[in-house]
Amino acid sequence: MTIGDGTHAVRAGLPEPETYRPTLPGPVFAAHYHLHGDADLATGPYTYGRDANPTWSLLERAISELESPEAPAETVVFASGMGAISAVLLSQLRQGDTVVLPSDGYNLLVPLRERLEGYGIEVRTAPTAGDAQLTVLDGARLLWIESPSNPGLDVCDIRRLAEAAHAQGALVAVDNTLATPLGQRPLDLGADFAVASGTKALTGHGDVLLGYATTRIPALAASVRAWRKTVGAIPGPMEAWLAHRSLATLQLRVDRQASNALALAEALSERPEISGLRHPGLPGDPAHPVAAAQMRGGRFGCVVSFTLPDRAYAQRFLDALRLVDDATSFGGVRSTAERRARWGGDAVPEGFIRFSVGAEDPEDLIADVHRALDAAREA
Known part of the structure; x- marks a missing residue:
């Protein structure tokens, strides 16, 4: 039976119904499990708490169903998005290998790049826009794609890059954090891995750290x-259960936040003090043609980025907001915004704002932003 994204999200990973049992079993807290002799070590699914947990298993099955509903896939969940990113890169690369990273990706790719180079791995970088990573693929073992990129919101043609990488024997991993499995399916576009921080839109409430990697x-x-077993980057059972519970509202949240983000971007396009406005859903955005072709259901993400005249102007804007928290991360049901340059790891202007649009009523949110921009200008 063919079902829609909302139904998938609500039903993903649930066990078969069992009389007098909850629809989604509660978290299993266990460091070890009963084992009866050597045979159980070889045949049993749960032997030690660092290896597997029934609560993880249900979440992993759920994410696999969302990332790859048409083909079998396996998901491995981690304590954070960086745990998942590091696991994919460090499990696949060896001394002498070459990896291609985006030069405009998540800022913790910079220290990770330094770590990889310290292990004798050659790291090449190129921007996301214009499929520029194609120019540095020769001889690579692995290509890492981030589309849409964070925080600049550029987009690349994932299928084109994956085909080029596979033609010369390279693996392809796509950071799918911003898009979510409902907005983009990298495995369908030819990637070997779909990787994401579940901390962001997947769980959506700003209260869980989680990551995952999915592959067919x-x-x-x-x-x-x-x-994961070797380094111990395992999620807690409570975090895994909260993440699975949150999946039931994934489509509701993603759709609301995407429509809110587009409405905010359209409103901001009329403000003269704003430059560099980006959102893949805007028809005039440089990323829109490719995003419209490979992102699903008009879901272009919850993030809008733009630049205000200077650092002080940007901070006045953030201070004047009443319905938006000055906080990092993105994807939560409550809107957040920050002056991204304060972290020092992104090549962005001092007045650059990364705005994560939540699930508030769009009229209220847009009014608050207009009021804060007016206050910042008049100060």
């Missing part, structure tokens, strides 16, 4: 799972 290739899943 069992050997790749096994290598990432072995890495």
Whole structure:
């Protein structure tokens, strides 16, 4: 039976109904499990708390169903998005290998790049826009894509890049954090891994740290799972259960936030003090043609970025907001915004704002932003 995205999200990963049992079983807190002799070690799914947990298993099945509803896939969940990113890169790369990273990706890719280079791995970088990573693919072992990119919101043609990488034997991993599985399915576009921070829109309430990597290739899943076991980057059962519970509202949140983000971007386009406005859903955005072709259901993400005249102007704007929290991260049901340059890891102007649009009534949110911009200008 063919079902829609909302139904998928509501039903993903649930066990078969059992009389007198909850629809979604509660978290299993266990460091070890009963084992009866050596045979249980080889046949049982749960032997030790660092290896597996029934609560993780349900969440992993749910994410696999969302990232790859048409083909079998395996998901490995982690304690954070960076745990998942590091596991994919460090489990697949060896001394002498070459990896291609986006030069405009998540800012923790910078220290991770330094770590990789310290291990004798060559790191090449190129921007996301214009499929520029194609120019540095020669001889690479792995291509890492971030589309839409964070925080600049550029988009690349994932299928084109994946085909080029595979033609020369390279693996392809796509950071799908901003899009979510409902907005984009990298595995359908040819990627070997879909990787994401579940901290953001996947869970959507700003109260869970989580990451995951999904692949359709069992050997790749096994290598990432072995890495998780070795370094111990495991999620807590409570976090895994909260994440699974949150999936039921994923479509509701993603759709509301995407429509709110587009409405805010359209409103901001009329403000003269704003420059560099970006949102992939805007028809005039440079990323829109490719985003419209590969992102699903008009879901272009919850993030809008723009630049105000200077650092002080940007801070006055943030201070004047009443319905928006000055906080990092994105994807939550409550809108947040920040002056991204304060972290020092992104090549953005001092007045650059990354705005994560929540699920508030759009009229209220837009009115608050207009009022804050007026206050910042008049100060």
